[in-house]
Amino acid sequence: MSQHATKAHAFLANEERANWHDQSLWMVREKRDRASGQIPDWEQLRDCASGIKDHVLANLDNYLEEFEAHALANGVQVHWARNAAEHNTIVEGILRKHNARRVVKSKSMLTEECQLNEHLHRQGIEVIDTDLGERIIQLLEEPPSHIVMPAIHLKKEEIGELFHQKLGTQAGATDPKYLTEAARHHLRARFMESDAAITGVNFAIAETGGIVVCTNEGNADMGVHLAPVQIHCMGIEKIIPKAEHLGVFTRLLGRSATGQPITVFTSHFHQPEPGREMHIVLVDNGRTEQLGREKFRNSLKCIRCGACMNTCPIYRRSGGHSYGATVPGPIGSILTPGQDLKRYSDLPFASTLCGSCSDVCPVKINIHEQLYEWRQEIARQHELPASKRLSMRIAGWVLASPARYRFFGKWARRALQWLPRWMVYHRLNAWGKGREMPEPPRQSFKEWYQNEKPKQS
Amino acid sequence: MTIGLFIPCYIDQFYPQVGRATLELLQKAGCRVEYPLAQTCCGQPMANSGCETDARAAYAHFVDTFAPYDYIVAPSGSCTYHVRKHFDILEQTDTVHQVRQRTLDLCEFLHDVLQIEQLDSHFPHRVALHQSCHGLRGLRLGPDSERREQRPNKPTALLRMVKGLELVELQRADECCGFGGTFAVAQPDISVKMGRDRIADHEAAGAEVVTAGDMSCLMHLEGIVRRQQRPLRVLHIAEILNGARL
Ligand code: SF4
Secondary structure: OOHHHHHHHHHHHOHHHHHHHHHHHHHHHHHHHHHHHOOOOHHHHHHHHHHHHHHHHHOHHHHHHHHHHHHHHOOOEEEEEOOHHHHHHHHHHHHHHOOOOEEEEEOOHHHHHHOHHHHHHHOOOEEEEOOHHHHHHHHHOOOOOOOOOOOOOOOHHHHHHHHHHHHOOOOOOOOHHHHHHHHHHHHHHHHHOOOEEEEOOOEEEOOOOEEEEEEOOOHHHHHHHHOOEEEEEEEHHHEEOOHHHHHHHHHHHHHHHHOOOOOOEEEEEOOOOOOOEEEEEEEOOOHHHHHOOOOOHHHHHOOOOOHHHHHOHHHHOOOHHHHOOOOOHHHHHHHHHHHOOOOOOOHHHOOOOOOHHHHHOOOOOOHHHHHHHHHHHHHHOOOOOHHHHHHHHHHHHHHOOHHHHHHHHHHHHHHHHHOOHHHHOOOOOOHHHOOOOOOOOOOOHHHHHHHOHHHHO | OEEEEOOOHHHHHHOHHHHHHHHHHHHHOOOEEEOOOOOOOOOHHHHHOOOHHHHHHHHHHHHHHHOOOOEEEEOOHHHHHHHHHHHHHOOOOHHHHHHHHHEEEHHHHHHHHOOOOOOOOEOOOEEEEEOOHHHHHHOOOOOOOOOOOOOOOHHHHHHOOOEOOEEOOOOOOOOOOOOOOOHHHHOHHHHHHHHHHHHHHHHHOOOOEEEEOOHHHHHHHHHHHHHOOOOOEEEEHHHHHOOOOO
C-alpha cells in the first residue's frame, strides 16, 4: 500500500473519531455554502479573482519589481530568498543583528514550509507561535494537519489535557472559553517580552508596496506593535496588482475558509514605525519552477483558504497528517509533486477525481484536472509501482482489440462463477476487503445482443 | 439519425440488463440504434492510473468503431466524460473531433436531444439519486452543491416523469461514493468507508432503491450493501426509466 493508504488505514481504525473528523470539517464546508450563497454573484467573483491571479502569474516579474520599489520607498527592507535555507538564514541574520532571542510569530504557512522554527531553535532562538491552533500543535510538537485550522484533528479533551500539563490549567477542563483564556494569558507574557515579530502575508500590493495579513485573533497586529522589529515572510505568488483588487479576495477568503463574511482582522502594514525596522522576505522555494510548468502553473493562484480540504471526502476521512506534507489535501497533492516527485508520488492518487475541490476553490484552480495530469507525469518519470505499470500495459493491450477483450471478459466471468469463495476473497483482493464482487451473469450484453436478441425480433 | 450504442466494458461484462434497458429505452423513444460489436472500452482505467499512453490504442479503436454514427450514447456519465475530455491526446482530426462532440450520456441525450417530456413507466418506490461525480461536475448534468448557479438537473427531471416514484432528499446531496476507478483497490479503506457513509445517508433518507447514471458507483455501493446484507437495492437509472420492477 502507498504511504497515504497506510496512514489512512490507521486513521480509519478508530471509526468513531474518523466520523467526528469528517463531520467537523463538513460543518465548515456547510458554513461556506451558506456564506457563499449570500453573495448573488459568487461565481463572477470567483472568475474575477481567478482572472486577477492569472494576470499576476503571467506578469510576475514586473509586479515583483514594482512591489519591491514601492516597499523600499516606504522605508521597508526587502530580501530575496531562492529557497528555504536562504530564507531561514536571512531571518536569522535579521534577528542576530538585533540580538533577538525571543520571537513571536503569527499566521505563516511559509515559515512552516521552510521549517524556520526548527532552524531558529537550533540557533538558540525561541519562537512562539501565537495563534491558538498553531500554539497547540507547537506544544504538542506536531505538524499542522490543516492550513487554516492546524489543530482540527484534536478533540477539546486532548487540548484540555495538554494545557493542564503545559500551562497548568485545571485537570479535566474542556470548556473552550476557559482554555482559550488560559492560552491568552500565557501568550500575553510572551508578547510583552518579545524582541521581534514574524508574520505571514496573505496579499502584497504591487501598487503600494504594502502587505495585508488576514487573521481572526489579531496576533499579527499584537506582535508587530509590541516588538521593535517586524519581519513578514511571503511566497512570491502573493502579489496582487492594486489595492482596489484586495476587496475581491477578502470577500472570497473568509467565506471560503470558515464561512465568515470577512476575517476578524485585516491588517495592513506599509512602513515601520519611527525608530523601528520592517523587513519583507520574498521566497521562491520552487515557485518559479512551478510557474514554468504550463499544466501546473495555476496552482500558484492558491490563497490558502483551505476550502478544498474541508470539501475533500478523502481528506476528511484520512486526516491532514496522512499526506506527510506541509500543505495537505487536494492543493497539497498538486503542489508537492513539483517539489519532490519521488517522495510525493502517491499523493495525486489519493483522490477519486470527484472534482469537488475545483468547484469549491475561490480562485478556480482546476485541482482535479491537475491531479490527473500529475498521474501522467508520474508514470512518464517511472515512479509508478511496477505491478501497476504492468497491469495497465496488459489492460491497454486487451482493450485495444475486440477479440482479446471478448476472450478475457468471458474468462474472468467464468472464473468468478466457478472459483470457490476462498480463492476470490483473499488478502490480495483489495476489492473484496469490504465489498462483494458483482455476480457474473451467464452472458455478457454483447453475447446477448448477438445470440438472443435476433430470436426476439 | 442512427445512434451508436456504447456499452462500457464493465456493464457489458457484469450488468447486461443495464445495456438492454438502455437499448430498449432508446428504441421506445423512436431511435434507430445500432450496437457496433467491435467496441471495447473508453480507456479510462489506464488513463486514470497515469497510463494515458497505454490507453491510446483503445481511444483510437473507439473512434474507428463509432465514427459512422450521428450520436454515440452511453449509459455512463463517466465514460462519456472521458471521451469528451481526455481524447485530446489523439491527433484532433475531424473524425476524432466529431466523435468526441457526439458522444453523450444517456440522460443528456434524452433530456437535451430527444427532449422527452413523458415516460411510460411506473415505479412506486422511494428512490435516492446518487449523483455520480463525472456526470455531475464533468458533464454538468445538474447543479452541484459547490457552485452558486442555476441549471436543470437532467437525471432528476427524467426521474420525475416516472409515475409513482418518490425522490428522497439526502443530507449530502452530491458527495462522492468513493469508487474512483483504481482508487477503489489502491485505497480500499477510504473507498469502502466513503461508500458506507453514502449508504447510511441513503438509508437515513428512507430510500428503498439507490439509482445513478453510472453503474460503476453502483457496483461499488452494491458490493458493500451485499457484504453487509442490507435491504437497499441498486438500479441503474436506465432500468427505472425503462419501467423496471423490483
Ligand atoms: S486551492 Fe483553492 S480551495 Fe484550496 S486552499 Fe487554495 S484557494 Fe483555497
